[in-house]
Every structure is written in C-alpha cells, then in structure tokens.
Amino acid sequence: xxxxxxxxxxxxxxxxxxxxxxxxxxxxxxxxxxxxxxxxxxxxxxxxxxxxxxxxxxxxxxxxxxxxxxxxxxxxxxxxxxxxxxxxxxxxxxxxxxxxxxxxxxxxxxxxxxxxxxxxxxxxxxxxxxxxxxxxxxxxxxxxxxxxxxxxxxxxxxxxxxxxxxxxxxxxxxxxxxxxxxxxxxxxxxxxxxxxxxxxxxxxxxxxxxxxxxxxxxxxxxxxxxxxxxxxxxxxxxxxxxxxxxxxxxxxxxxxx
Amino acid sequence: xxxxxxxxxxxxxxxxxxxxxxxxxxxxxxxxxxxxxxxxxxxxxxxxxxxxxxxxxxxxxxxxxxxxxxxxxxxxxxxxxxxxxxxxxxxxxxxxxxxxxxxxxxxxxxxxxxxxxxxxxxxxxxxxxxxxxxxxxxxxxxxxxxxxxxxxxxxxxxxxxxxxxxxxxxxxxxxxxxxxxxxxxxxxxxxxxxxxxxxxxxxxxxxxxxxxxxxxxxxxxxxxxxxxxxxxxxxxxxxxxxxxxxxxxxxxxxxxxxxxxxxxxxxxxxxxxxxxxxxxxxxxxxxxxxxxxxxxxxxx
Ligand SMILES: Nc1ncnc2c1ncn2[C@@H]1O[C@H](COP(=O)(O)OP(=O)(O)OP(=O)(O)O)[C@@H](O)[C@H]1O
Ligand SMILES: [Mg+2]
Numbered sequence: 001x002x003x004x005x006x007x008x009x010x011x012x013x014x015x016x017x018x019x020x021x022x023x024x025x026x027x028x029x030x031x032x033x034x035x036x037x038x039x040x041x042x043x044x045x046x047x048x049x050x051x052x053x054x055x056x057x058x059x060x061x062x063x064x065x066x067x068x069x070x071x072x073x074x075x076x077x078x079x080x081x082x083x084x085x086x087x088x089x090x091x092x093x094x095x096x097x098x099x100x101x102x103x104x105x106x107x108x109x110x111x112x113x114x115x116x117x118x119x120x121x122x123x124x125x126x127x128x129x130x131x132x133x134x135x136x137x138x139x140x141x142x143x144x145x146x147x148x149x150x151x152x153x154x155x156x157x158x159x160x161x162x163x164x165x166x167x168x169x170x171x172x173x174x175x176x177x178x179x180x181x182x183x184x185x186x187x188x189x190x191x192x193x194x195x196x197x198x199x200x201x202x203x204x205x206x207x208x209x210x211x212x213x214x215x216x217x218x219x220x221x222x223x224x225x226x227x228x229x230x231x232x233x234x235x236x237x238x239x240x241x242x243x244x245x246x247x248x249x250x251x252x253x254x255x256x257x
Numbered sequence: 258x259x260x261x262x263x264x265x266x267x268x269x270x271x272x273x274x275x276x277x278x279x280x281x282x283x284x285x286x287x288x289x290x291x292x293x294x295x296x297x298x299x300x301x302x303x304x305x306x307x308x309x310x311x312x313x314x315x316x317x318x319x320x321x322x323x324x325x326x327x328x329x330x331x332x333x334x335x336x337x338x339x340x341x342x343x344x345x346x347x348x349x350x351x352x353x354x355x356x357x358x359x360x361x362x363x364x365x366x367x368x369x370x371x372x373x374x375x376x377x378x379x380x381x382x383x384x385x386x387x388x389x390x391x392x393x394x395x396x397x398x399x400x401x402x403x404x405x406x407x408x409x410x411x412x413x414x415x416x417x418x419x420x421x422x423x424x425x426x427x428x429x430x431x432x433x434x435x436x437x438x439x440x441x442x443x444x445x446x447x448x449x450x451x452x453x454x455x456x457x458x459x460x461x462x463x464x465x466x467x468x469x470x471x472x473x474x475x476x477x478x479x480x481x482x483x484x485x486x487x488x489x490x491x492x493x494x495x496x497x498x499x500x501x502x503x504x505x506x507x508x509x510x511x512x513x514x515x516x517x518x519x520x521x522x523x524x525x526x527x528x529x530x531x532x533x534x535x536x537x538x539x540x541x542x543x544x545x546x547x548x549x550x551x552x553x554x555x556x557x
Contacts, residue, residue: 072441096447108442110435121435124428125447174447 021084023048023209024069024100024178029078029088031061031068038064040233041078046178051200051210053220053241055254056230062213063105065230066180069211070102071095082178097125099177103184105213107167111156115147118155118166122173133173140169143199161192168199178209185216197223217254221245229254259399264518270406270475272514273413277468278491279498279506280420281340281461287437287501288457290356294363295343297488298370299336299462303469304479305378306335308385317386324388325408325474332466340462341455349451374481382480385473409471416467417507420460424503433457437501490517490533497540499550508548512536 022045031039039061046052056062067073069080071092080088087095096102110118119140123133141148144165150158155166164184171179181200185193193216201223204210214220221227221241229237229250237244244250278300285293310331311317316324347366351359391405424430436443436453444450472487473479494513498505513533520532540547 070445072444091449092441092444093447093449096445102445104442104445108439108445110438110442112434112438113431117431117434120428121431121443121446121448124432170446 020047022046022081023083024211025079025081026065026069027079027081029065029068029075029080031064031073031075037233039068039075042230042233042235043078044228044235044238046209046211048209049204049207050226051204051212051224053212053214053217053224053227054230055214055217055220055227057215057253059232060230061233062230063182066102066104066182066211066213069095070100070180093125096174099175100180101171101174101176101178102180103167103171103182105182105186107163109155109158109163109166109170111154113155114151115153115155115158115166116151118170119147119151119173122170123175125174136173136175140172143172143202144169144195161188164188164192164196168196172203172208176208178211179203180211180213182213183215184212185214185219193219217250218245260522262398262400264522265515266400266402266406268515268518269511270409270514271518272511273410273417274468274471274510275487275491275494275514276507276510277413277416277464277471278487279494279510280417280503281465282492282495283498283500283503283506284433284457284461286495287503288433288440288454289348289359291348291359291363292492292500293343293458293461294360294488295347295366295370296340296461296465297484297491298367298374299339299343299484300465300469300488301374301479301481301484302339302370303332303336303462303466304385304473304483305374305383306466307332307388307470307473308383308479310335311386311388316388320387320390322389325470328386328388329412329467329470332470333463334466336462336466336469337459340458340465344455344458349454352451371481371485378481380481382478385477385479387477388470389474405475409475412467412471416464420464420503423460429453429456486530490530493533493537493540497536497547499547502547502549505547505549512548 024046026042026044028041028043029039030037030041042065054062054065064073068075071087071090075088079086082098082100087098110121113121119137123136146162147165147169150162155163158166168181168184184196188196197219200210200212212220212224221244224241226239227241227244228235237247237250281296282293285291285296307328311328314327316327343366347362348359351362389405389408391403393401394404394407395402424433432443432448432453433456435446436448436450440450490513491510494509495506497512498507498509513536516536517529517532520528
C-alpha cells in the first residue's frame with residue numbers, strides 16, 4: 001500500500017516535469033523489416049524519473065521500439081531525441097554510452113561468460129575505478145543475493161529467473177539514465193516476477209528512468225506512472241496508468257477481465 | 258624408440274606452428290563466422306617482412322636471440338597492420354552483406370596478396386635469413402632437441418599463454434568473447450563491435466607473423482605462394498579442433514603436426530600433404546563440429 005502512495009507522489013512530480021522537456025522523445029518513427037511495416041509512425045515521451053509502460057500483444061512492435069531506441073534498427077522516418085539531441089544515426093554502442101541501457105528481449109546474457117564477467121561487461125562503457133565497480137557489484141548482489149552465490153558460475157548454468165536478474169543487474173552496472181526493459185517477467189514464476197518488479201521500483205526511486213515493455217499489463221501498469229498501448233505498429237491509447245487500468249477496452253484486451 | 262621420440266619432438270615443434278596460424282582462423286571465425294582465406298597470405302607476407310627487415314637492419318647473417326626477437330616483433334607488427342587493413346578496407350564495408358559475399362571477397366584478397374606478392378617479391382624462392390644459430394642443446398634416449406626446435410616451441414607456447422591471458426582475464430578478452438557470442442547484445446553493452454573485430458584481426462595476424470618467422474628459420478625457402486599449403490593445414494587444424502574454439506585450434510595444430518611427422522617418418526614423405534586432407538574428410542564425415550566444438554546447425 002505504501003508503495004502505491006509513493007508512486008502517486010512520483011506521478012505528480014512527473015506531471016510537473018511535463019513543463020520541462022522530456023528526457024527521451026520518440027517522434028513519429030517508422031520501422032520496416034524488408035517491406036513489412038513493424039512501426040507505422042509512433043510517438044512517445046519519457047520524462048526524467050518516470051516509469052513508462054509500453055504494452056501490447058505479440059507482434060505489436062514493442063521490442064522493435066526498444067531496439068530502435070537503442071540503435072539496433074534505424075527508422076526510415078521520424079526522429080528519436082535523448083536530452084534534446086537526435087540519436088537516430090548514433091551507433092548502438094554510443095547510445096549505451098549516453099546512458100540509454102537496454103536489457104533485451106530474451107535477456108541477452110552471454111552464456112559463455114561467468115556471472116561476474118557478465119556484470120563486468122555491463123560496466124564496459126564506464127570509465128570508473130576498479131573500486132567503484134566492485135562497490136557496484138555489491139550493490140547488484142544486494143538487489144539479487146542469488147547472483148552473489150553464483151558469481152563464479154558460467155551464466156549458461158543459471159535458471160531463467162536468475163538470468164533475468166543478471167540481465168537487469170548487468171544493465172544497472174552501466175549506470176543507466178534510462179533503463180529499457182523488454183519483458184522482464186516473461187516465463188518467470190510469480191515470486192520471481194515480484195522480486196524483479198520491486199527492484200525496478202527501487203532503482204526508479206533511486207533516480208533511474210524506466211521504459212518498461214510488458215505483456216504482463218496489469219503488473220506493468222501497477223508500477224508505472226503512464227502507459228502506452230501498442231497495436232500492430234501503432235499507439236492506440238495512452239494515458240495515466242491508473243486510468244488505463246480502469247479503461248474498459250484495456251481490461252478486456254489485456255487484463256483478462 | 259629414439260626414432261619415435263624424435264618424431265614426437267619434431268611433430269610438437271611443427272604442430273605448435275600450425276596451432277599459431279590456426280588460432281587466427283578460429284578467432285576470426287568465432288567473431289565473424291568468416292573463413293578468412295587471406296590469413297595464409299598474411300602469413301606469407303610476414304615471412305617477407307622478416308626477410309626484408311633482416312636485410313634492412315643488416316642482421317641477416319648475425320644469428321642471435323636479439324636478431325630473432327627483433328625480426329619476430331617486426332614480422333608480427335607488419336602482419337598486424339596488414340590484417341587490420343584487410344578487415345578495415347575489404348571486410349568492414351560488407352559487414353551487413355550476405356556471408357557468401359564476404360567469403361568470395363576473402364578469396365579475392367587472398368589471390369590479390371599472392372599475385373601482388375609475385376610482382377613485388379618475385380616468384381623465385383628466396384632464402385630466409387639465418388637469425389638463430391642452430392645447435393643441439395640436449396639429447397635423451399637418442400633423440401635430439403635442437404636450439405631451433407626449443408625456440409620454436411617456447412615462442413609458440415609463450416604466445417599462446419599470452420593469448421590465453423588476454424582472452425580469459427582482460428576486459429578486451431571478455432568483450433571479444435561477448436562479441437563472438439552475440440554481436441548485437443555486445444553493442445548494447447557499449448562495446449564497439451568494429452573495434453573488437455579489428456583487435457581480433459590484429460591479434461590473429463600477429464600470431465601468423467610469428468608463425469612465419471618460426472617456419473622461416475626452420476624451412477628457409479620463402480616464396481609468395483608459401484602460405485597456401487600451410488594455411489590449408491592450419492585451417493584443417495582449426496576445423497579439427499572445432500572452428501571458433503581456441504583451445505581446439507591448439508589441439509588441432511598439435512595433432513596434425515605430430516601425425517604428419519609420423520606419416521613422413523614411418524610411411525613416406527609423399528603422403529605428407531595428403532594427411533591433412535584425409536583428416537579433414539574424416540572429421541567432416543564423423544565429427545563436423547570438431548574435437549572440442551559444440552555442434553550447431555549453420556545457416557549458409
Ligand atoms: N528480424 C525481423 N525480421 C522480420 N520481421 C520481424 C523481425 N523482428 C520482428 N519482426 C516483425 O515485426 C513485428 C513486430 O515485432 P516485435 O518483435 O517488435 O513485436 P513484440 O511486440 O515485441 O512482440 P512479442 O510480444 O512477441 O515480443 C512482428 O510482426 C514481427 O513478426
Ligand atoms: Mg518482443
């Protein structure tokens with residue numbers, strides 16, 4: 001209950017932020033695979049301090065949106081601004097260095113590296129001292145104690161839930177300004193999902209902005225301030241998460257009630 | 258028995274050279290899924306770089322460890338630069354092209370180097386400078402270990418230990434392993450994939466340069482097509498060990514080196530070169546992923 005009051009406080013501060021310019025803006029981007037339109041011109045804003053959820057059915061274009069923001073695809077038209085600067089022609093590794101960090105669909109774990117090596121690679125772009133990086137390992141282990149026990153193991157031996165923890169932990173090692181998460185709850189037991197979602201809330205409270213892609217619409221809308229609904233490459237609905245949760249169409253299509 | 262020991266010694270020495278060259282094939286394959294046909298010609302250029310450097314520095318006839326290490330380093334640096342340039346100018350523009358295009362380009366680069374080599378270096382064989390005095394350092398059970406063989410082995414093993422350290426323990430090595438696992442994910446970590454690919458070519462080519470100097474010392478006849486046969490054997494070594502697999506390349510190189518010495522010693526030197534191809538056929542038939550490789554279905 002307490003957590004929700006805090007989110008409410010945050011949502012008002014996000015409203016105030018709207019006076020200022022957004023941290024990340026997607027402006028009318030179109031993305032194609034061959035001649036198939038995956039995104040038909042979508043726009044989206046993310047303000048400093050927000051958790052934004054992007055929900056939609058399979059194949060709606062959610063992952064494509066994140067991959068385009070992080071530079072793995074180039075839109076055929078439209079623009080993406082981060083802190084006011086266009087990043088559509090910036091290379092993926094440079095975008096990461098700007099602080100837009102993407103934990104990809106399928107978790108993106110290097111299964112041939114150990115847990116600790118994965119975390120170290122997460123800090124690859126940083127110019128920090130070994131000591132700072134060691135402190136950050138400890139921070140990640142405090143969020144996900146199970147990773148600490150398994151730090152010397154090859155990541156390929158981890159369970160799905162542990163891999164998801166590693167994926168988020170590794171993204172956090174990059175000190176994100178904006179964390180892009182692609183379906184962190186996919187295929188996980190409810191308990192692990194709760195752990196993951198509470199970590200997302202925690203890092204958000206500590207200052208990280210989050211763009212969260214989810215099919216688990218209920219839980220995503222519960223922790224976010226605003227949401228966007230994507231259907232076959234178009235944003236069909238957007239608004240405060242609390243309002244989306246009570247929206248009839250959303251309830252029928254995504255919340256199963 | 259002494260004959261047997263001698264063959265093992267010669268085989269390990271030869272095999273360690275195959276391994277050095279095989280590493281370049283396997284590292285590039287691990288990151289780009291490309292068989293870099295030009296690798297064998299980088300090796301050839303390494304021998305000529307050593308040849309001309311020795312002449313230029315006037316150490317062609319002053320054998321010593323100083324001469325040896327000087328030539329070794331210069332050849333490695335020359336090959337590193339060549340490997341870097343090949344990747345930068347021939348392969349990088351094709352980064353998003355179908356793999357077959359890159360493969361054909363690699364064959365083109367290989368032919369380009371071979372025939373440019375014939376124009377620049379001349380087609381007639383040259384004699385690699387005498388940069389290390391050979392002598393027997395010890396014998397046991399009738400088998401002799403020469404200074405040459407010992408130097409070859411120690412140099413090759415030393416380089417492999419350095420490589421292992423880079424790959425296992427440095428941030429560069431970890432980034433190389435991450436990139437070979439999934440290039441796109443690596444770029445999401447802030448890794449510049451182009452830089453990692455360049456480093457892979459630089460390291461692999463430098464190892465080929467070292468191999469060229471080691472071979473040049475032992476078999477001093479060098480000519481622009483000298484890379485073809487040894488390159489094929491090193492490639493077979495990489496496939497035998499499991500292409501893309503670094504310890505596999507070392508194992509494959511040693512197996513081929515030793516097997517070749519046995520074939521020459523106990524059967525006939527006529528079959529020296531046939532052996533590698535027989536091994537290639539057998540491995541492709543029975544264990545296409547190689548000795549240490551994991552099987553994966555390749556989409557060509
Ligand atoms: N590499 C690709 N090549 C061709 N088509 C693709 C590719 N990736 C995605 N698509 C198509 O683009 C559309 C959007 O895919 P995307 O992966 O973005 O959807 P999604 O919303 O993330 O779906 P899911 O919930 O299943 O992950 C789909 O129709 C998909 O088939
Ligand atoms: Mg997806």
